[in-house]
Amino acid sequence: MTQQASLGVAVLGTGMMGADHVRRIDEVISGAHVAAVMDIDADRAHKLAGGLPGCTAHTEPSAALAAPGVGAVLIASPGPAHEAALVEALERDLPVLCEKPLTPDPDSALRVLETEQKLGRRRIQVGFMRRFDSEFTQLRQLLAGGTLGRTLLLHCRHRNVRVHDYFTNEMLINDSVVHEMDTARWLLDEEITAVTVVRPRRSSLAPEGLDDPQVVLFETAGGAVVTVEMFATSGFGYQVQAEAVCERGTARIGEGHGMLVNSGARWGGEIPQDFLARFTDAYDREVQQWVTAARGGVPTGPSAWDGYAAAAVCAAGVEAQATGRRTEVEMIERPGFYA
Ligand SMILES: NC(=O)c1ccc[n+]([C@@H]2O[C@H](COP(=O)([O-])OP(=O)(O)OC[C@H]3O[C@@H](n4cnc5c(N)ncnc54)[C@H](O)[C@@H]3O)[C@@H](O)[C@H]2O)c1
Numbered sequence: 536m537t538q539q540a541s542l543g544v545a546v547l548g549t550g551m552m553g554a555d556h557v558r559r560i561d562e563v564i565s566g567a568h569v570a571a572v573m574d575i576d577a578d579r580a581h582k583l584a585g586g587l588p589g590c591t592a593h594t595e596p597s598a599a600l601a602a603p604g605v606g607a608v609l610i611a612s613p614g615p616a617h618e619a620a621l622v623e624a625l626e627r628d629l630p631v632l633c634e635k636p637l638t639p640d641p642d643s644a645l646r647v648l649e650t651e652q653k654l655g656r657r658r659i660q661v662g663f664m665r666r667f668d669s670e671f672t673q674l675r676q677l678l679a680g681g682t683l684g685r686t687l688l689l690h691c692r693h694r695n696v697r698v699h700d701y702f703t704n705e706m707l708i709n710d711s712v713v714h715e716m717d718t719a720r721w722l723l724d725e726e727i728t729a730v731t732v733v734r735p736r737r738s739s740l741a742p743e744g745l746d747d748p749q750v751v752l753f754e755t756a757g758g759a760v761v762t763v764e765m766f767a768t769s770g771f772g773y774q775v776q777a778e779a780v781c782e783r784g785t786a787r788i789g790e791g792h793g794m795l796v797n798s799g800a801r802w803g804g805e806i807p808q809d810f811l812a813r814f815t816d817a818y819d820r821e822v823q824q825w826v827t828a829a830r831g832g833v834p835t836g837p838s839a840w841d842g843y844a845a846a847a848v849c850a851a852g853v854e855a856q857a858t859g860r861r862t863e864v865e866m867i868e869r870p871g872f873y874a
């Protein structure tokens with residue numbers, strides 16, 4: 536029996552997510568190693584590569600993709616840099632795991648879809664990691680099984696402790712609510728057709744220029760309604776929760792009932808402070824599944840189509856937010872290639 540070679544991954548962008556994925560591939564994932572890292576910050580790339588035997592450091596995506604031993608790409612640079620990197624990876628016929636967003640707008644996402652279709656096989660997986668979280672998976676199975684009947688409503692809560700000072704209203708949709716756009720499409724197995732945004736009174740603790748919290752409402756093709764409380768500066772913890780209200784019952788996830796401690800006349804537990812802590816297992820499963828598929832041929836996780844659909848819903852969300860009006864989502868028909 537021949538032993539399959541380890542997959543050499545080039546990681547583009549070595550900030551918070553990129554560095555965490557490098558650690559993950561190095562320490563957790565089987566069947567892969569980090570063969571190259573790339574960042575426009577040369578020091579950052581060199582420091583990271585220094586701790587990894589055989590890994591080369593680069594400041595240009597092309598150089599990293601062409602580096603010795605590279606057979607796959609993980610893109611963790613900021614969204615605006617994704618399109619060029621994706622197209623180059625496809626031109627080299629390399630499997631790609633691209634952190635969300637696929638690209639920041641529907642037109643550029645469409646160009647990526649077209650390039651992948653021309654290649655003739657799926658090469659892209661998008662980093663919507665919640666699809667690999669055990670609670671989200673369990674909820675999807677329950678809803679798909681039909682014992683609770685049709686899903687009528689999905690209530691979501693997405694709370695971050697804090698955000699950078701440069702976080703804007705648009706980013707609240709494109710960076711944060713984009714996750715609910717994907718999870719709602721995936722949990723309900725239908726497209727989102729319209730978006731409305733409501734702004735309650737603004738928290739005095741939000742950075743200037745950010746109206747926080749906001750409530751985002753999606754309507755789906757089959758008539759379900761999804762509400763998302765997005766509170767980016769909750770201050771106390773990172774919480775991602777969902778409750779499906781169905782014809783014959785409800786189901787809730789994300790309550791965080793980990794260990795409860797009784798002591799000193801109090802009871803309580805801990806709330807994770809960021810996504811790296813809350814979704815560690817999901818990121819591990821996401822990357823392992825991608826590596827396994829990349830070595831075997833066909834990616835099975837969220838596709839470029841899912842990235843495009845989320846970008847289309849984001850565009851409607853940003854317009855709804857700016858105008859205060861219900862905004863319909865404009866999307867192309869799903870190509871048979873992504874059936
Ligand atoms: N799935 C998730 O939960 C999750 C969480 C956070 C971030 N993200 C996504 O991951 C990506 C990176 O986010 P982050 O939080 O790590 O950002 P970050 O700001 O911490 O890091 C970005 C890194 O990319 C580098 N960079 C900038 N321009 C570049 C370019 N053109 N090519 C290569 N590198 C470049 C920067 O120097 C920096 O090191 C974004 O797409 C973001 O939306 C996903």
Ligand SMILES: O[C@H]1[C@H](O)[C@@H](O)[C@H](O)[C@@H](O)[C@H]1O
Binds near residue numbers: 695710711712810
């Ligand atoms: O970029 C981050 C990331 O995608 C997190 O998963 C999300 O919870 C945050 O709101 C967002 O700002």
